[in-house]
Amino acid sequence: MFTLESGSGFWNPILWILVLLITFLLFYGIRGFGKSTYKKGTEQTKAFLSGNKEPSPEEMHIKASNLYWGFTTSMKSLYSVLRKMHTGNTSDYILWFVLVLAVLLLILGVM
Amino acid sequence: MDVRALSEIGLRIVFGSLGLAAFGIFFGLVYKGIDRKLSAHMQGRIGPPFRQPFRDVAKLFVKENIVPDHAIPWIFNLIPLVGLIGTLSILVYLPLGGFPPLFSSGGDLIVVLYLLIIPSLCLVIGGFSSGSPYAIVGAQREMATMIAYEFPFAILVITIAWNLLQKGVTEVFSFSTIASTPVWNQVAGPLGFIGFAILLVVLLLVTPAELSKIPFDSAEAETELAGGLLVEYSGRNLAMFYLTDGVKTVVMASIIVALFFPYNLSALLGLGTYEGMIIDVVFFLFKVFLVVLFSVTLIRVSIARLKIDQIVYTYWIPLTLASLVGLILVMWDSVIMNFFTTA
Numbered sequence: 121m122f123t124l125e126s127g128s129g130f131w132n133p134i135l136w137i138l139v140l141l142i143t144f145l146l147f148y149g150i151r152g153f154g155k156s157t158y159k160k161g162t163e164q165t166k167a168f169l170s171g172n173k174e175p176s177p178e179e180m181h182i183k184a185s186n187l188y189w190g191f192t193t194s195m196k197s198l199y200s201v202l203r204k205m206h207t208g209n210t211s212d213y214i215l216w217f218v219l220v221l222a223v224l225l226l227i228l229g230v231m
Numbered sequence: 232m233d234v235r236a237l238s239e240i241g242l243r244i245v246f247g248s249l250g251l252a253a254f255g256i257f258f259g260l261v262y263k264g265i266d267r268k269l270s271a272h273m274q275g276r277i278g279p280p281f282r283q284p285f286r287d288v289a290k291l292f293v294k295e296n297i298v299p300d301h302a303i304p305w306i307f308n309l310i311p312l313v314g315l316i317g318t319l320s321i322l323v324y325l326p327l328g329g330f331p332p333l334f335s336s337g338g339d340l341i342v343v344l345y346l347l348i349i350p351s352l353c354l355v356i357g358g359f360s361s362g363s364p365y366a367i368v369g370a371q372r373e374m375a376t377m378i379a380y381e382f383p384f385a386i387l388v389i390t391i392a393w394n395l396l397q398k399g400v401t402e403v404f405s406f407s408t409i410a411s412t413p414v415w416n417q418v419a420g421p422l423g424f425i426g427f428a429i430l431l432v433v434l435l436l437v438t439p440a441e442l443s444k445i446p447f448d449s450a451e452a453e454t455e456l457a458g459g460l461l462v463e464y465s466g467r468n469l470a471m472f473y474l475t476d477g478v479k480t481v482v483m484a485s486i487i488v489a490l491f492f493p494y495n496l497s498a499l500l501g502l503g504t505y506e507g508m509i510i511d512v513v514f515f516l517f518k519v520f521l522v523v524l525f526s527v528t529l530i531r532v533s534i535a536r537l538k539i540d541q542i543v544y545t546y547w548i549p550l551t552l553a554s555l556v557g558l559i560l561v562m563w564d565s566v567i568m569n570f571f572t573t574a
């Protein structure tokens with residue numbers, strides 16, 4: 121009942137939600153036994169910065185682009201080639217798009 | 232469906248979920264204790280007692296649950312709980328202790344692959360909601376690690392399913408099917424055996440990243456980020472993440488056992504129902520211990536922490552190539568063996 125089937129895979133989301141609900145109630149109750157209080161507005165609520173003074177949130181901002189650093193650094197050789205090919209012009213971008221699409225259609229047509 | 236059948240399903244859901252939650256939490260903490268003790272001995276230390284993880288959780292529950300000034304309180308408090316219940320929910324789809332999954336027709340390997348993202352995603356959301364630069368850097372690293380290890384893991388799953396499909400098996404992603412038709416019994420020759428052995432090594436190396444263990448723990452990196460995405464967590468919220476880590480260890484080890492070592496001793500020894508069940512449960516726990524030993528303990532005591540670019544490189548280049556080689560060897564296995572048998 122209510123099982124989603126894709127032909128090779130299957131999943132019953134209702135069952136999963138019920139399991140989540142039961143375990144949520146259980147652990148919400150268990151969590152309630154833990155201490156909930158702390159000293160608001162004291163040093164302990166400031167972000168831990170290894171003893172350094174906490175700057176304003178704007179100054180502590182971490183750029184989202186940092187996420188890609190691991191990828192761009194580990195595959196520097198590939199990205200350096202791609203960067204050279206990337207001119208920043210929309211017309212060039214569309215030309216690449218059309219060329220790749222043409223190659224794909226050609227492959228599909230041959231197959 | 233009549234009332235009796237519905238009430239049976241209801242009881243199964245309630246008691247099954249509670250039983251599996253108890254199993255996951257208890258053995259998660261037990262394996263955490265064993266891992267800490269063994270790694271301490273390997274490093275020439277005495278280490279904490281086996282029951283230390285239980286004490287840690289008890290201690291965290293009496294500690295202050297601090298919410299930082301710049302945090303988003305409701306997300307910061309809710310997300311550790313979501314991570315724990317999301318991880319526990321995976322257990323209902325896995326064969327444990329020689330028993331079939333609690334809901335074998337409720338979800339398959341693909342569902343488990345997706346559900347495995349929940350604990351890591353909760354760590355990421357918790358890190359971003361902390362309002363700490365260390366936690367945000369940790370969350371970004373955790374995201375990069377997730378993107379990196381999914382690729383070889385997906386190739387492995389596809390290889391196992393493809394191989395079963397070639398043998399004419401239906402429902403190839405079902406854990407019941409995979410456990411009843413072990414991969415080693417499906418290989419036709421040495422190529423298939425080598426292929427699956429390579430894929431097993433890849434999965435053993437994906438596990439420490441899934442569990443944020445050394446050398447793939449740059450998201451936490453105590454010496455560099457002071458705990459990274461968990462730096463601002465304390466008290467009962469940290470206890471929830473601690474329990475999630477333990478349960479995820481059981482989940483990952485159980486997946487490896489189900490995919491590669493689904494054998495039981497009861498049939499081999501010709502034991503009766505109750506003795507057989509006990510032996511199978513003990514044997515399963517031993518297999519899980521071996522997986523934890525090889526994929527967590529031995530690796531984390533022998534290799535230093537990798538930088539995030541090294542982690543991405545490790546998963547996207549050598550391990551992805553290794554899993555592709557494994558896939559090709561498994562594909563060639565039946566073709567070449569067929570050629571020799573017909574020639």
